[in-house]
Amino acid sequence: MGIKRSLLLISIFSIVAISACARPPSDITDTPESPDSTPESPDSTPEAPDDDYSPNAPDEAADGYAPPPEAPTPSATFTILPGGSYPELDQICGATDYPIECVRFISPYLNDSIKIDPLNVLKVGIHVATNMTIEALNLAIKIREDPETSPNAQSCLRVCSENYDLIPDGNELALRAIEERNWSDLRNQLSGDLTSVNTCIDVYHEGNLASPMRDMDSDLLALYRVLLHIAVDMVKF
Numbered sequence: 318m319g320i321k322r323s324l325l326l327i328s329i330f331s332i333v334a335i336s337a338c339a340r341p342p343s344d345i346t347d348t349p350e351s352p353d354s355t356p357e358s359p360d361s362t363p364e365a366p367d368d369d370y371s372p373n374a375p376d377e378a379a380d381g382y383a384p385p386p387e388a389p390t391p392s393a394t395f396t397i398l399p400g401g402s403y404p405e406l407d408q409i410c411g412a413t414d415y416p417i418e419c420v421r422f423i424s425p426y427l428n429d430s431i432k433i434d435p436l437n438v439l440k441v442g443i444h445v446a447t448n449m450t451i452e453a454l455n456l457a458i459k460i461r462e463d464p465e466t467s468p469n470a471q472s473c474l475r476v477c478s479e480n481y482d483l484i485p486d487g488n489e490l491a492l493r494a495i496e497e498r499n500w501s502d503l504r505n506q507l508s509g510d511l512t513s514v515n516t517c518i519d520v521y522h523e524g525n526l527a528s529p530m531r532d533m534d535s536d537l538l539a540l541y542r543v544l545l546h547i548a549v550d551m552v553k554f
Contacts, residue, residue: 402424403420403424403427403433405433405434406419406420406423406424406427406433406438407420409433409434409435409438409547409551410423410543412546412550412551413542413543413546413547414542414543414546415539415540415542415543418536418539418540418543419442419539419540419543422442422445422449422536422540422543423438423441423442423445426441426444426445427441435547435551435552436495436552438547439495439544439547439548439551439552440492440495442540442543442544442547443488443491443492443544444488445540446484446488446510446537446540446541446544447484447485447488447489449533449536449537449540450481450484450485450488450510450537451485452533453477453481453530453533453534453537454478454481454482456530456533457474457477457478457481457530458474458478460474460529460530461474461475461478466529469524469526470526470529472524473517473520473521473524473526473528474529476516476517476520477517477520477530477534480513480514480516480517481513481514481517483509483513484510484513484514487506487509487510487513488506488510490502490506491503491506491507491510494506498554500548500552500554503548503552504545504548504549507541507544507545507548508545510541510544511538511541511542511545514534514537514538514541515538517534518534518538
């Protein structure tokens with residue numbers, strides 16, 4: 318009889334223990350409070366946001382990046398020369414691939430009696446190019462005839478001399494084409510001038526030689542590209 322009572326009590330205690338494990342955590346009264354329920358100390362209060370912050374402001378500095386400003390476009394206020402001596406020239410040259418060279422080569426030959434428009438700038442530029450080409454031709458001949466010049470360099474300089482010698486006559490034909498308002502001949506003559514300069518530059522590259530007149534060749538290349546650009550894209554007959 319005592320043994321049966323003991324077994325009955327054990328069974329009752331086991332059922333009570335299983336029921337307690339099966340209850341959800343919210344029903345257990347002795348569950349410790351969550352750390353989040355602990356009152357925050359005064360020192361942990363977050364700082365207020367800056368007054369100039371706006372949730373609707375564009376995120377222009379995300380990841381340290383800010384959109385670049387738009388590039389300026391050539392206009393009447395585009396100025397290369399200090400003081401803007403010829404703003405019309407600045408505007409014309411600013412539309413070419415070599416604006417600095419364009420202004421530097423052409424501006425010294427302008428004056429207040431010349432109307433600065435693409436056609437007159439082209440005429441002045443052709444005269445300037447002729448003078449620069451003759452100077453380059455004379456230098457090429459001088460270096461070629463120097464006994465110190467290597468045979469390979471002499472060969473390159475001979476090619477340059479032959480090509481530069483063709484340009485002055487071509488420029489005269491280009492000026493005649495302007496007077497005759499012959500756009501096709503004008504373009505062909507200036508294209509031929511540019512080809513002559515490129516031929517001189519290329520012959521040094523092919524021979525793996527440094528040109529003794531590299532700076533002058535580069536100036537001529539820039540100027541003839543400017544002139545061709547003005548003739549093709551700006552001059553209207």
